[in-house]
Amino acid sequence: xxxxxxxxxxxxxxxxxxxxxxxxxxxxxxxxxxxxxxxxxxxxxxxxxxxxxxxxxxxxxxxxxxxxxxxxxxxxxxxxxxxxxxxxxxxxxxxxxxxxxxxxxxxxxxxxxxxxxxxx
Amino acid sequence: xxxxxxxxxxxxxxxxxxxxxxxxxxxxxxxxxxxxxxxxxxxxxxxxxxxxxxxxxxxxxxxxxxxxxxxxxxxxxxxxxxxxxxxxxxxxxxxxxxxxxxxxxxxxxxxxxxxxxxxx
Numbered sequence: 609x610x611x612x613x614x615x616x617x618x619x620x621x622x623x624x625x626x627x628x629x630x631x632x633x634x635x636x637x638x639x640x641x642x643x644x645x646x647x648x649x650x651x652x653x654x655x656x657x658x659x660x661x662x663x664x665x666x667x668x669x670x671x672x673x674x675x676x677x678x679x680x681x682x683x684x685x686x687x688x689x690x691x692x693x694x695x696x697x698x699x700x701x702x703x704x705x706x707x708x709x710x711x712x713x714x715x716x717x718x719x720x721x722x723x724x725x726x727x728x
Numbered sequence: 729x730x731x732x733x734x735x736x737x738x739x740x741x742x743x744x745x746x747x748x749x750x751x752x753x754x755x756x757x758x759x760x761x762x763x764x765x766x767x768x769x770x771x772x773x774x775x776x777x778x779x780x781x782x783x784x785x786x787x788x789x790x791x792x793x794x795x796x797x798x799x800x801x802x803x804x805x806x807x808x809x810x811x812x813x814x815x816x817x818x819x820x821x822x823x824x825x826x827x828x829x830x831x832x833x834x835x836x837x838x839x840x841x842x843x844x845x846x847x848x
Contacts, residue, residue: 657778673793674794
């Protein structure tokens with residue numbers, strides 16, 4: 609399946625119309641992935657904290673939290689102009705299952721699938 | 729007991745001689761206070777982590793660690809030119825007991841006591 613050149617994808621996404629139903633579908637999948645990632649980070653932080661014995665590990669926990677906060681902030685950007693690429697990244701990583709996006713228009717799903725595969 | 733003006737204290741401290749025995753006494757008291765403060769911070773961080781339920785509390789833990797790291801860095805400065813004031817702050821806060829400084833010269837102890845009281 610041929611992939612659109614990146615430039616075309618951006619201009620195509622900017623011109624796309626999102627129906628209320630599509631917005632709800634995308635928002636729900638996005639929120640669920642974000643929630644799962646935050647939950648996983650909380651679990652990891654608790655485990656790290658439990659294992660701390662030395663001050664170095666305490667500041668290691670601080671660095672871990674700062675890194676995760678920045679990563680999550682950068683990854684979860686809910687703007688319709690880039691949302692399909694954000695969703696594609698989440699599909700690729702397993703944070704979103706393609707079934708959760710059922711109901712998006714075919715051209716939107718095409719972009720998500722193309723990018724989930726091409727970025728792999 | 730009259731306190732020396734701050735400017736005089738700084739120039740007095742710069743000119744002071746520290747015997748090897750005094751260096752050992754000061755270092756030991758300083759290290760013990762630092763160790764206790766780090767241990768207390770580790771305990772507090774573990775408790776905070778255990779209580780986390782929401783992402784906000786996760787980033788609250790990050791902010792707590794950043795603040796404590798900066799506070800501890802600023803407070804524990806082992807330079808002979810300011811060490812007596814650092815020790816005085818620790819005496820005032822209870823991190824160091826005056827008995828631990830037994831063996832420092834009388835003029836050094838005077839500065840520590842004066843400042844531990846005047847900053848209270």
